[in-house]
Amino acid sequence: MTVISDQEIADFSADFNTNSKNQVASRAARRSGLLEASFNDRVSERLNHVFSTELDVGGVTDQKHSGRCWEFATLNVLRHYFGKQNKVKDFTFSQAYNFFWDKIERANAFYDAMIRLADKPLNDREVQSWLAFAGEDGGLWSMAINLVKKYGVVPSYAMPESFNSNNTTGLIDSLARKERKDAIALRKLVSEGSSQDEIEKAKKHFLNEVYRMVSVALGEPPKKFDLEYRDDDKKYHLERDLTPREFVQKYFKDFKFDDYVVLSNCPNHEFNKLYHMPLYDNVDGGDQIKFLNVPIEYLAQAAVAQLKSGDAVIFGNDVLKQMERKTGYLDTELYQTDKLFGVDTKMSKADRLATGEGFATHDMTLVGVDEDHGHIRKWKVENSWGDKFGHKGFYEMSQPWFEDYVYDVVVRKEFLTKEQVELAEGPAVDLKPWDNIG
Numbered sequence: 246m247t248v249i250s251d252q253e254i255a256d257f258s259a260d261f262n263t264n265s266k267n268q269v270a271s272r273a274a275r276r277s278g279l280l281e282a283s284f285n286d287r288v289s290e291r292l293n294h295v296f297s298t299e300l301d302v303g304g305v306t307d308q309k310h311s312g313r314c315w316e317f318a319t320l321n322v323l324r325h326y327f328g329k330q331n332k333v334k335d336f337t338f339s340q341a342y343n344f345f346w347d348k349i350e351r352a353n354a355f356y357d358a359m360i361r362l363a364d365k366p367l368n369d370r371e372v373q374s375w376l377a378f379a380g381e382d383g384g385l386w387s388m389a390i391n392l393v394k395k396y397g398v399v400p401s402y403a404m405p406e407s408f409n410s411n412n413t414t415g416l417i418d419s420l421a422r423k424e425r426k427d428a429i430a431l432r433k434l435v436s437e438g439s440s441q442d443e444i445e446k447a448k449k450h451f452l453n454e455v456y457r458m459v460s461v462a463l464g465e466p467p468k469k470f471d472l473e474y475r476d477d478d479k480k481y482h483l484e485r486d487l488t489p490r491e492f493v494q495k496y497f498k499d500f501k502f503d504d505y506v507v508l509s510n511c512p513n514h515e516f517n518k519l520y521h522m523p524l525y526d527n528v529d530g531g532d533q534i535k536f537l538n539v540p541i542e543y544l545a546q547a548a549v550a551q552l553k554s555g556d557a558v559i560f561g562n563d564v565l566k567q568m569e570r571k572t573g574y575l576d577t578e579l580y581q582t583d584k585l586f587g588v589d590t591k592m593s594k595a596d597r598l599a600t601g602e603g604f605a606t607h608d609m610t611l612v613g614v615d616e617d618h619g620h621i622r623k624w625k626v627e628n629s630w631g632d633k634f635g636h637k638g639f640y641e642m643s644q645p646w647f648e649d650y651v652y653d654v655v656v657r658k659e660f661l662t663k664e665q666v667e668l669a670e671g672p673a674v675d676l677k678p679w680d681n682i683g
Contacts, residue, residue, distance in 0.1 A: 264587075270282070274585060279580075279582055280569075280580050284569070284580060284581075285576075285580070287578075288574055288643070289574070291623065292576060292623055293641070296625050297616050298615075300552065301334070302325055302328075302334065302557070302612050302627065303328065304335060305628060305629065305631065305637070306321065306340075307629060307631035307632075308340070308411075308629045309406070309412060309631075310411060311411060312413065313340055313344055313410075313413070314383075314607050314629055315386060315389055316389050317340055317608075318386070318609060319389035319559065320337075320338040320340060320389070321559075321627060321629070322559055323338060323393070323398065323500070324336055324337055324338055325556070325557050326497070330496070331476060331482075332476040332478060333474050333476045333477060334477055336400070336474055338398045338399065339403055339404040339406075340410065341410040341464075342398065342399045342466050343392045344413075345404075345460075345466050346396045347382075347527065348416075348459045349456060350391075350527050350528045351381075351527050352420070352452060352455040353452060354527055354528075355378070355428075356431060356451060356452070358375045359375065360431055360435060363431065363435035363436065364435070370677075371677070374679055376428065378678075380416075380419075380422075384525070384527065385608075386608070386655045387507060387525075387533075387534045387535070388525060388527045388528075390502050390532070391527055391531035393493060395531065396490070397488065397491070397493040397494075398489055400470065404463075404467055416458075416462045420458065423451075423454070423455070424455075434447055469486050470487060470489075471484065471485045472484040503532075504657045505656065505657055506655070506658055506661060506669045507536045508653060508655075508656060508661070509537065509538045509652060509653040509682060509683060510539065510594075510651065510652060510683070511538055511594075511598055511652060511682045511683045512595035512598070513598040513682075514538050514680075516538055516540055517539060517665075517668060519536070519537050519668050519673040520535065520536050520537075520538060520673055520674050521535050522680075522682070535669075535673050537665060537669045541648050541651075543662075544653070545621060545644075545647060546660075547660040550660040551657060551660055552611060552614050554660075556657075557610045557627070558654055559611075560610070560611055561651070561652045561653040561683065562607055562608075562652060563607070563652070564607035564650075566649075567646060568640075570635070571634065571635075572635065573628075573635020573640035573641060575641065575642035575643065575646045575650075576643040577643065577646050577649055577650075594649060598682075598683060599681070603650075605652040605653065605683045609627060609628050610627040611624055611625070611654075612626070613625025621644045622643075623642060624642040624643075625639060626642050627639055628640055
């Protein structure tokens with residue numbers, strides 16, 4: 246390690262003061278903040294609210310202070326489907342219901358992993374990955390669909406949001422602490438040579454306690470409910486005593502869950518390969534969490550095709566990069582901080598992923614696209630942050646932002662190439678829990 250000398254500090258200061266523009270930039274940044282001082286309002290010229298293809302959807306939802314965007318985005322797709330089939334545009338499903346079962350299933354997966362990895366030291370990289378993941382509320386489309394397949398869905402009024410579903414920090418912190426303590430106990434049972442029955446008994450006891458914790462925080466989920474709504478033609482509908490599974494079986498019988506594929510664009514991994522992320526396998530006996538990694542143009546082509554068929558598209562993205570909540574703009578030229586600082590921080594997508602600079606932090610839904618003779622100009626995005634941000638909760642995204650900060654889209658197989666379908670239905674490469682695939 247080399248020491249920074251006084252002469253070097255003096256040289257740095259002299260260089261800074263050589264250009265008077267640096268002082269101007271510093272005054273603006275100190276007064277308004279870096280982002281506001283570098284904000285490029287000219288992006289509004291291309292991010293207007295007109296789209297050549299646009300779905301007719303109702304209002305937006307609000308995940309509040311929680312990491313449940315993946316459940317909101319998934320249920321947005323399902324509610325749009327239900328609304329179109331039953332002429333009820335603003336019908337909503339309960340995110341709290343599926344969130345409840347996610348906590349139970351994910352605890353079960355965590356305990357199984359701790360038993361399986363009990364012969365490895367606590368500082369083993371895989372063990373540490375599972376311990377870091379304990380209690381988390383983030384997730385993916387395929388995880389949400391696993392929950393829907395097993396537990397069904399209910400209307401939002403059947404299990405409404407509560408303080409703890411809207412503000413998940415207290416619950417996930419408590420669950421993480423408990424599960425990590427339980428991991429020590431399970432590892433000890435294995436190391437002491439306890440029987441499988443003894444280990445399973447302990448695991449069941451821990452799961453029972455998790456169920457109690459989640460029930461206290463969220464309330465127990467309904468076993469039956471009455472489906473009641475008035476459609477867009479003002480016609481009244483009532484169906485009594487439906488179970489959540491019966492609801493899915495009846496009203497989503499033509500929704501082919503297994504026809505959907507997650508196309509990813511993660512250029513730090515080899516393209517045209519199917520990858521499996523065991524860390525995210527949230528339901529024992531459910532579908533594995535897989536991604537087909539392809540160049541970005543295939544994500545855009547499939548998303549446009551699905552929108553033109555009349556269906557929304559879930560996509561994973563790094564929403565906090567080059568985004569303003571107030572306007573709902575998503576554009577690579579939105580904040581010109583490099584010009585403010587006089588530096589170049591531009592990195593390739595592969596390098597951002599490889600260094601941890603790039604990561605999918607949020608799921609949203611594409612509900613429109615604007616094209617000019619096949620050239621994509623911008624996208625209409627349904628977010629789950631309420632209607633106070635963006636254009637009544639909808640955001641506008643430029644195509645360059647899509648290329649830089651979108652990491653996956655969820656599309657039907659019919660919009661893939663023949664070769665991609667074969668890859669998606671073939672064997673997958675297992676990823677390590679620490680692999681960054683967006």
